[in-house]
Amino acid sequence: MNFVATLLCVLLALLATDGVECISFMLPPNVKKCLKEEIHKDVLVTGDYKLSEAPGHKTLLHVGDSKGHTLYTKEEAQEGKFAFTTDDYDTFDICFTTKLPPGMRGVEREVTLDVKRGVEAKSxxxxxxxxxxxxxxxxxxxxxxxxxxxxxxFAYMKEREEQMRDTNESTNSRVLYFSIFSMVCLLSLATWQVFYLRRYFKSKKLIE
Known part of the structure; x- marks a missing residue:
């Protein structure tokens, strides 16, 4: 019952915030700016981008994953759209790199980006x-x-929780075994020292 109530609350919250606001930022000349986002497997991702006018500027748009795969690229990005479907859970980069010829003074370009994923990206x-x-x-x-x-x-979160729990249990077991091994080594060393000192003192006739 609690799970159903939680699911309904999440559904209502998502429906209430269905409108996705795009982000905008200023891109100085000869600078690279990237946006990173973690996305699950088999998720449709779409993006709309628009850059303000800037004479002489050439801006490269590159979308890729952490493995170095290029999902979308545009040499002279001005305005357009991109879309891709993720093959695996990964971190994806959306990078804008603006270049200006040497000796030419430039201005900052305003970049407007609207990225949607999953249900939001479907038409x-x-x-x-x-x-x-x-x-x-x-x-x-x-x-x-x-x-x-x-x-x-929810299924992914549960899977991650199980993985973290297994990792914690494995780490605890290793720490326990290492502690036991350390105690055995210390006890063995202390016992050896006692017998060695006793034999030494006997050899010097300091004790009987």
């Missing part, structure tokens, strides 16, 4: 046209996809 308008669905059916389909995404997130 339900096109789905409605292709499958001839009614507005209520489209909303139900969207809620179904949203609930599936939330369940997948």
């Amino acid at each position: 339900y308008e096109e789905l409605a046209k292709s499958e001839k669905l009614k507005p209520m059916e489209i909303e139900l389909r969207r809620l179904e996809d949203l609930s599936e995404a939330i369940l997948n997130d």
Whole structure:
């Protein structure tokens, strides 16, 4: 019952914050700026970008993962879209690099970026046209996809919790065994020292 209530609360929260605000930042000349984000496996990611006018500037847009794979690249990025589907859980980089010819003074470019993933990235308008669905059916389909995404997130969180628990248990076991081994070594050394000193004192006839 608690799980169902939590799921409903998350659904309502996501529905209430369905509008995704894009981000914007200033990009100085001859500077590289990157945005990083961790995304799960088999997730659709889309992005809309737009750069302000800047004569003489050439801005490179590169989207890649931590393994060095290029998912999208644009030599002279000005305005456009990109989309890709993740093959595995990974960290993805969206990098803007602006270059200016030597001796030329430049200005900062304003970069506007709107990235959506999962349910947010799907175009339900096109789905409605292709499958001839009614507005209520489209909303139900969207809620179904949203609930599936939330369940997948819960399953991933549970899996990560199990992995962390196994790691903690393994670490605790290793620490325990190392502690026992250290105590045995110390006791053995202390015993050896006692017998050695006793034999030494006997040899010097300091004790009987």
